[in-house]
Amino acid sequence: MDQLKYLFILLALLPATLWAQDNDLLNRLQAITENGIDYYNVDGVTITCQVTNIPFSKENISKGLSVKESDLKKSDLTIPAANFMFERIDTLCSPIVQYNTNYIFENEKGYMTHIIYMSPNKRCTELQQMLTPLILEKKIPETAFNKRFFDTLNFAGRKVELGTYFCRWTGVNSVQWPYHGQMDWSVHKDSLDAAQCIDIQYYITVHCRTKELNTQIVSDQQVDVLFEGVPVKACKVVHQLKDESTELLKDAGDGNTRSLTIYYVVAPVRGNYVSCVMSFWNNDFIEEQSVLPSLLEKVMQLK
Numbered sequence: 445m446d447q448l449k450y451l452f453i454l455l456a457l458l459p460a461t462l463w464a465q466d467n468d469l470l471n472r473l474q475a476i477t478e479n480g481i482d483y484y485n486v487d488g489v490t491i492t493c494q495v496t497n498i499p500f501s502k503e504n505i506s507k508g509l510s511v512k513e514s515d516l517k518k519s520d521l522t523i524p525a526a527n528f529m530f531e532r533i534d535t536l537c538s539p540i541v542q543y544n545t546n547y548i549f550e551n552e553k554g555y556m557t558h559i560i561y562m563s564p565n566k567r568c569t570e571l572q573q574m575l576t577p578l579i580l581e582k583k584i585p586e587t588a589f590n591k592r593f594f595d596t597l598n599f600a601g602r603k604v605e606l607g608t609y610f611c612r613w614t615g616v617n618s619v620q621w622p623y624h625g626q627m628d629w630s631v632h633k634d635s636l637d638a639a640q641c642i643d644i645q646y647y648i649t650v651h652c653r654t655k656e657l658n659t660q661i662v663s664d665q666q667v668d669v670l671f672e673g674v675p676v677k678a679c680k681v682v683h684q685l686k687d688e689s690t691e692l693l694k695d696a697g698d699g700n701t702r703s704l705t706i707y708y709v710v711a712p713v714r715g716n717y718v719s720c721v722m723s724f725w726n727n728d729f730i731e732e733q734s735v736l737p738s739l740l741e742k743v744m745q746l747k
Contacts, residue, residue: 468633469486469571469574469575469578470578470584470585470588471601471631471716472486472487472631472632472633472716473485473486473575473584473588473631474486474588474589474590474598474616474617474631475584475588475589475590475616476589476590476592476613476616477589478592478613480494480495481493481494482494482579482589483615483616484575484579484584484588484616485615485616485617485630486571486575486630486631487568487571487630487631487632487633487637488563488564488630488632488637488638488640488641488644488719489561489562489563489568489571489630490561490562490563490615490616491559491560491561491562491575491579492558492559492560492562493557493558493559493579494557494558495551495555495556495557496555496556496557496558497555498555498556499554499555499556500526500548500549500550500551500554500555500556502516502528504556505528505548505556508556509546509548509558511530511546515530516528516530518530520547520576522573522577523549523576523577523580525549525550525551525580526549526550527547527548527549527550528547528548529545529546529547529548530545530546531543531544531545531546532544532546536564536644536648536652537647537648537651537652537653538652540564540565540644540647540648541564541565542562542563542564542565543561543562543563543564543566543567543568544560544561544562545560545561545563545567545568545572546558546559546560547559547560547561547572547576549580557580559576559579559580564641564644565640565644566640590613592613593609594606594609594611595607595608595609595611597619597742599629599672599742599743600629600631600672600713600714600716600718601713601714601715601716602672602714604742604743606621606739606742608621610622611739614626615628617629617630619739621737621738621739623725623727623728623729623737624724624728624729624737624738624739625722625723625724625728625736625737625738625739625740626722626723626724626739627720627721627722627723627739627740627743628645628720628721628722629718629719629720629721630718630719630720631713631716631717631718632716632717632718632719633716633717634717635710635712635717637717638710638717638718638719639710639719641719642708642709642710642719642720642721645708645719645721646679646681646708649681649706650664650681654683657683658685658686658687659683659684659685659686659704660683660684660686661681661682661683661684662682662683662684662703663680663681663682664679664680664681664682665679665680666678666679666680667679667680667707667746667747668746668747669707669709669744669745669746669747670744670745670746670747671709671711671713671718671720671743671744672711672713672714672718672743672744674711674712674713675747676709676710676711678707678708678709678744679707679708679709680705680706680707681705681706681708682703682704682705682706683703683704683705683706684702684703685701685702685703685704700726700727701725701726701727702726702727703725703726704723704724704725704726705723705724705725705726706721706722706723707720707721707722707723707740707744708720708721709721709722709744720743722739722740722743722744724736724737724739724740
């Protein structure tokens with residue numbers, strides 16, 4: 445009898461537990477929509493969702509995604525809609541890989557809805573199980589979606605006033621303010637996940653992209669900063685351009701561009717952890733009595 449009572453208590457608590465998990469996830473999640481595709485970011489994972497006008501079938505999946513029909517064996521049985529799932533693994537920068545988990549669902553019109561989870565150096569099975577139903581059932585709140593034209597940021601739960609509409613999204617949680625800096629961030633549920641994310645970004649840039657971008661590192665040091673009011677250590681790396689043919693200059697700089705400074709930070713912020721990469725060029729505008737461009741100063745100060 446006691447066992448039956450405990451079972452009823454467990455079943456009663458389960459919906460509340462699931463709601464709390466969903467709520468925590470949605471508090472960390474942010475999104476943008478571009479060209480009909482929804483992009484999400486949470487826990488260092490990038491997710492895309494595209495609704496197509498292509499009928500759902502193995503043949504169409506095989507043709508459109510270059511996958512063999514014989515490889516379409518797995519399905520997510522927790523989702524009522526017909527679906528297939530498969531994984532691809534890409535090498536970002538040896539030994540760092542990215543797991544790309546593809547879900548293809550049959551939507552209410554009989555067409556395909558394609559969701560991809562892209563997670564560097566980790567599999568995100570639990571996240572997929574929690575987030576996929578919310579995306580399919582259109583339960584992602586509008587507040588999670590950032591506007592195309594904006595003068596404020598939702599930075600890990602704080603409204604940051606930019607005072608300008610010149611900023612632009614270069615990805616989910618990736619903002620560029622021409623001549624005033626750029627920053628990319630993700631909100632994580634724990635510190636280890638945030639640290640792993642920032643370590644991967646540091647490794648790719650420092651150890652793999654310097655040759656590709658035709659730069660050399662002239663400084664790599666730990667510095668004391670206040671990030672969202674929290675005292676932490678940041679890794680500061682200065683890249684010197686070897687010449688002006690580098691790919692870095694496609695979207696930034698002019699004839700006076702010579703170096704790029706990048707800060708890598710992990711910090712506890714409002715009950716979660718944030719991994720953040722901030723950068724600026726040597727010819728970006730810095731206000732008098734400041735040491736950082738305006739965008740970076742919105743979230744970080746040097747000590």
